[in-house]
Amino acid sequence: MALAALESTREQFPILKETIRGKRLVYLDNAASTQKPDVVIDTISDYYRHSHANVHRGVHALSQRATDQFEHARRLLQGFINAREDAEVVFTKGSTEAINLVAASWGRTFLQPGDRIMLTEMEHHANIVPWQVVAQQTGAEIIVVPILDDGSLDMEAMAKLLDERVKMVGVTHVSNVLGTVNPILEITQMAHAVGAKVLVDGAQALGHLRMDVQAAGVDFYTMASHKMYGPTGIGALYGRRELLDAMPPYQLGGGMIRSVTFEKTTYAALPDKFEPGTPNIADAIGLGAAIEFLSPRLEDAHHLESELTLYTHERLSEIPGLKIHGTAPGKAGTISFTMADVHPHDIGTILDSEGVAVRAGHHCCQPLMARLGVAATARASLALYNTREDIDVLASALRRVREVFGL
Amino acid sequence: MMSELYQDLILDHNRAPRNRRVIEHPSHEADGHNPLCGDQIHVYAVVRDGIVEDVSFVGQGCAISTASASLMTEALRGRTVEEAEAIFQRFHAMLTDDAAIEGFPEDGLDKLQAFAGVREYPMRVKCATLAWHTLHAALAGDGRVSTE
Known part of the structure; x- marks a missing residue:
């Protein structure tokens, strides 16, 4: 069996x-980093041996091959978390960069003095510090949901603290210390009832449990490849299209623009808008192999x-x-x-x-x-x-x- | 191998650290912090006429860092500042430098040899040297030191 x-x-x-x-x-x-199966190691090696070129810009065959594999990996990730469309999956260095992207881009654009960012007592520094910085920059305030003695999130306290002032709830899916699995659907329903968005740090979750971002109603979900049998140096941000569309770019450079003059730049469509520069092609493809390995198991x-x-x-x-x-x-x-x-x-x-x-x-x-x-x-x-x-x-x-x- | 690292001497000084006390009027003192594990130490010294007349510490840490602090206070009391500095350099070299494994054969310092096993565990070198770096900073007049 x-x-x-x-x-x-x-x-x-x-x-x-x-x-x-x-x-x-x-x-x-394994919560720090999982090991890698042969298929992930071999996929990365094969990519460099047979398929490597830069993506999205070459007219030659290898560039097309690399682009196809890279975008295939994105679609594998999209399917794995059941995102509505592949453009809602933005490759990042990892979960940390994904959180930073949302805090900097969404936070600086939409947070105002008096707004509240709700975090929990069990958050990793990666889901605390980016919000602290954006709170300082915008005049927003951080509030914290306590945990109960068994390590569960205190949902009654969360309900009491949630009101219209809360604009963002940042919560980990699975605690990297306690192992607690937080009730994401319940949290998104409570948060959306007061108009707050929800970012879920999925770094500790995706290697161990099935996640459906649409069913769970999350606004943002962050992922770390190396904690789910994939390579280091790659991860992703899932964001609902309407949110990502409304957000300014996080980093600027090549590959993420539609047109540039010295007077004005217009940005590319999703997901390119958030992926300037040459991406981590090989590891994205390796992550795709990890998903093909993990998903059926x-x-x-x-x-x-x-x-x-x-x-x-x-x-x-x-x-x-x-x-x-x-x-x-x-x-x-x-x-x-x-x-x-x-x-x-x-x-x-x-x-x-x-x-x-x-x-x-x-x-x-x-x-x-x-x-x-x-x-x-x-x-x-x-x-x-x-x-x-x-x-x-x-x-x-x-x-x-x-x-x-x-x- | 483990018995080499967690020797009786180290375990004894962890269980009953020597000179773990506050000195009310130190001539030198400094805070040490290992951000990796959160260990905190405060080292006090009384230096008169170039002699380390008294040295002590307070703080909590792992067995390696606590025993190292304790044995450091015993090893350095009564030494000149220059001698203390030289012993610190030799201690550090014993833990990190392949060429310096002769360690501490001489009387009065031979107990420091107990830490030679830390070389096998590079992640723990900072534990074994935290008190020493902190005393070094205190003697140099720097109030705070971090192993980062």
Whole structure:
């Protein structure tokens, strides 16, 4: 059945055969970046070997081939998130650049003094800092929706805080620390009722769950290829056409203009308006390959990761002194924890010596760390190639931490 | 390999750091910050006639940074500022420079050898050197230091 199918999937990730300090690699840092299957690596390599030229401007065959593959990747992404049209998918460096694009372009154009930008306590710095800057520039104000003790968003507080002054709600789809999956449809309905737009940071979501931007009613959705089995350096912004059409360009240059004189420039249509300069062609095509790899497996992967998340919670709860941060119902496979007063960096180093890769630190979520009352956490995060054996190795490595520290 | 890094000496100084206290009237002091992990340290020194008469720290960090701060205070008390500076340079070299692995054979400094294992974990060099960089900044008259 499904799990057997995923078993063979694991074989498609060559890096998982690496040994680390003489031990089998147990890769549990997937929320930072997932590993890449052969098909993604090969697609990028094949592109450079057989198809590379600049896109959109050559009259020659290779340029056409590169353009076709690049635009095919855009359509794959469009289909994957069910955008209405491919022009609503703008390639960016990643989710961070996508948020910056909206904050700078939409924010500076449409925000006014007294307007409010609503964020949540669990946001990544990438969905805080761009809004802070645009708030300073426009006189808008940032308000913050708190979380509940289990790591869920406090929806009652959100309802109380939402009024006509709120023009933008910026919320992560899946928390990169707590694993919380936020109720996006409910949030867009509440926000739209008061006339606010909604930007959803999808960096942690798309590799793990199915997203339909139309059904969820989002205005903007941001994506990171390297967290969904694709290459680094590429991502995308989805925006509803009427919003993107009304926004000025974010960066200026070649390939995004209709006509230029020294007096006046008119801009190209979507999505070119937001893609000046030569884009990251190879990695966009690699992202397309990642989507073709992931999409047919996504439901199975979601099922496996949900079970493995429960198993991880179970095994980690057996370890004395270990505290898991984030236990919201239906959470994703991102498990943050602390262990007595052992610093997360010491946990990370000892796990590394056992071949186990986790993340330790504030995860670019300092306001959330303050809410949790910790300076940092260790974080294990899952992907479709992880197994129960991986979690067993994690658990015994964590017992090794207790030994080393004499707990 | 792990036993090399988390040696008993380091674990002991993490559990019971020496000279973790405020000095009320320091001649030199500085804040140190590792933005990577959020670790904060404040280092105090009393220097008279070119001698480091007292040195202490307060703050929270990982085992490596806490033990390093603790052992630094023990190693440097009573040294001249020039000696302290030279030891800092040697300590830094021991962690980062392949050519400098002879470390600290001499009496009084041999405990610093415990940190040689950090070389295997380059991400942790900043943990082991935070207190030292901070003292270096304090002695140089810079009030704040960041490992960035």
